[in-house]
Amino acid sequence: MEPDLIIRCFSNPHFGTLMDVGIRDGKIIYLQEHLPGNPNALSAGQLIEANGRVLLPGLIEPHIHLDKAFLLNLMTKDAFSIEQAIASTLELKHSFTSTDIETRSIQVIQQAIANGVTHMRCHVEIDPIVGLIGFEVMLALKERYFNQITLQIVAFPQEGIAKQPGTEELLIQALQLGADVVGGITYQDADLQAHLSTVFNLAKTFNKSIDLHVDFSDDPSMLAILSIIRMTHAYEMQGRVSVGHLTSLGSLPYEEAQVICTAIAEAGIHVMSLPATDLYLNGRGDDHRHRRGLTPVPLLLEQGANVIYGSNNIQNPFTPFGTADPLDTGMLLAHTTYMGSKQDVVTLIEMATTRAAKALELENYGLYIGADADLVLFESTNLRSAFYERVPRRYVWKRGQLVASTVKQTTFYNEQVSS
The missing domain is CATH 2.30.40.10 (Urease, subunit C, domain 1)
Structure with missing residues (x-):
């Protein structure tokens, strides 16, 4: 033939x-x-x-928020902390419309395609404030761009689940309508175990993978990852759980971090470093020797964990930067994790291709x-x-x-x- x-x-x-x-x-x-x-x-x-x-x-963008892209010109003031970024986005979200979300999302999608991206996992806000508006836009864009890029949609409760009554019901609706992945965020709801139980139970019920925003801080006592490791084993979800940020792990002493990195690898949890956001918002409380605010990428790799990187946000309160080119993100990570050897380049390329494909469970x-x-x-x-x-x-x-x-x-x- x-x-x-x-x-x-x-x-x-x-x-x-x-x-x-x-x-x-x-x-x-x-x-x-x-x-x-x-x-x-x-x-x-x-x-x-x-x-x-x-x-x-084809390159893979494994973690991005299309519905929150290109918000810089709409912001009333700059954000200099995670809390300020969340609050600023919450304020802007009240004015989101389908047309607005679609226009900004397409701008990112087209940039990504031009940069060689053939697969993208996007987190979309789902809560009583925006309802399923953004999710419905993503479903339409997934179909519209089917022949140009594959979109995976994460049903993401940015504002928490218990914190915003009605969110769980909306997540269920999104999953029934075709969401590909169940999202979660460990630093929004007061009851971590209840939040994670909801996410893991939804994943089991609908046979979906999980993608969590985790431990986005430089506080070494913030270690929701330990509960996630336990639940990954308990729910037999090895290989189907991804965590983004995980920056608190980078503030732990080496020996303590090493033990957790090994446990992450053994649980088959995929770690998504988001350096453009993590470097920008973390470490601001340090008055000298500012921490880099990253998850310990080399240590995770040494312990056998699957580590990849994503853009996270494009020009919004969380990240005023971004080009929708995964290699820009990879280059930033290379600088800040001392990954400059010949083999490191191969690893960094794999993180944007085959390693990311493993995290997204891509076939063929x-x-x-x-x-x-x-x-x-x-x-x-x-x-x-x-x-x-x-x-x-x-x-x-x-x-x-x-x-x-x-x-x-x-x-x-x-x-x-x-x-």
Whole structure:
């Protein structure tokens, strides 16, 4: 069977040689070493000469809030703490409309697609204030962009569950209507165990994964993660629980943190570092030697935990920054966790691809025969330069169909120097 598309002579960190890949009906059907002048080489309806450029599975954005993106210009004052960011968003949320949420979400989605993102997990606010308005927008966008990007929707109770009566009923409605993941937040409700019990019970009832906002603080006594580890085992949810932030863990002494990191790995809990937000809001109470406010990424990796990274927010009270490019987030994490070696770059790329796919429980993802042809070709023949320079994504494919292409052009105007 002949492919519809061949990408010839690409490089990838997990292959020791240049490779060719063939695609048909949205699937990878051929993957072989590139042999110049090979008389048995496949032909195709379309041929892309990669010329040694880096080809990766589509990038993954595993943690983002589309409904809260691009709120900077609507804010009445800046936010400088987690509490202020939550309060500012709560104020703005009263004016959210379907059209407003859709416009801001599409802006992020289109940026992400151009940056090579083929899968995205988005948390959407669900509470009596906004009801299911944002959730309904996400369902529509999931269908609208189905052929360009895969959206996973997390039903997220930002304001707490018990704290906002009626939220649990709305979460149930969202799950009945098609939410993919049950969300939770450990620092909003006074009764942590009741909050987590609600989340885990909903996940079991609807057979959904769990994605929690956890221990977003630099207070080392804030350790909801210990209850989450216990409940993950009790509910037999190993491999189906993700936690975002987890920054309190970074303030613990090494030996104590090491024990918890090992337990996280043993429970199969996926840790999502959100450095753009965590670095911006944490450590502000320190008057010297400011803490970085991150979960201890290298230690978690050493203990075998699956650690990935996400943008979290794009230009809003929690994070005034953001470009919807996962590699911008990865580069920030690399700087602040001392991950600058040759192997570190491979790990950081995996955190935005195969490691993230594991956390999102994606099927048919990757660069192998039978996988969906969700691919991105970088304008670089070197993985380190592709990552460090966040080079243009020359082509982005979703199920074998071209969905974005970016070309960067620079013109230099030099003065003529007479001899």
